Amino acid sequence: MNSPSAALTIGGVTKRFGGLVAVNNISFTLPANKVLGLIGPNGSGKTTMINLISGALKPSAGAIHLHGDSISDRSASEIATLGLSRTFQIVRMLPGLTVLENVQAGGVFGHRRMWGTELREHSRALLQKVGLQGVDDTVVSALTYIDQKRVELARALVADPKVLLLDEWLAGLNPTELKTGIALIEQLRTEGRTIMIVEHVMDAIRSLCDTCVVMNSGAKIAEGTPREVLSDAEVIRAYLGDIDA
DSSP states (O other): OOOTTEEEEEEEEEEEETTEEEEEEEEEEEETTOEEEEEOSTTSSHHHHHHHHHTSSOOSEEEEEETTEEOTTSOHHHHHHHTEEEOOSSOOOOTTSBHHHHHHHHHHHSSSOOOHHHHHHHHHHHHHHTTOOSOTTSBGGGSOHHHHHHHHHHHHHTTOOSEEEEESTTTTOOHHHHHHHHHHHHHHHHTTOOEEEEOSOHHHHHHHOSEEEEEETTEEEEEEOHHHHHTOHHHHHHHHOOOOO
């Protein structure tokens, strides 16, 4: 299961909260330099899986490997230094800091650690990359929602992660912002980044993902290309319920 070409390997992972099984014996592999979509209805266990991978939660059973290194029992900060960065369903800013300072925080605590002038210049370059110029000294609370998401993405990228987890990064965007957001992720894809996307926007899943894993009620119900899984009868039932012909 733990292939040498795999960036991330999930092997038989289960997470229990008392009597509730939120993630039930899930296994899949994210190859290096590929984009994997983790999809499913609300409450299917997707964010719990992201929290397990990033170290916010510990598995009840199973193993998680990042480029061959076991991370199942490591803290979130240790996993970050090994090369994993993430965004959150609800944007998490450091509200008392400027835009530039928010991005720089990712370079101090992440995989590629930088300081001083190198960190400032690298952070500025990433802000430009995500479409934010001239706001370095702006307090993040003054930004629009899409611009806060841009800052969060730049902060996740500043440490040059081996694997990037995007937890519904496109959620809450209007149609124009959504096109911009998809284009930003497409740019990362063309750079060869290794990315896992938790997303409900199917246009993004179709255009960005090499493969998809579909969860429902904590279990994996399908895996394959976007075309394959989105035409799977069990996946359609999971999203839409049983429909009488």
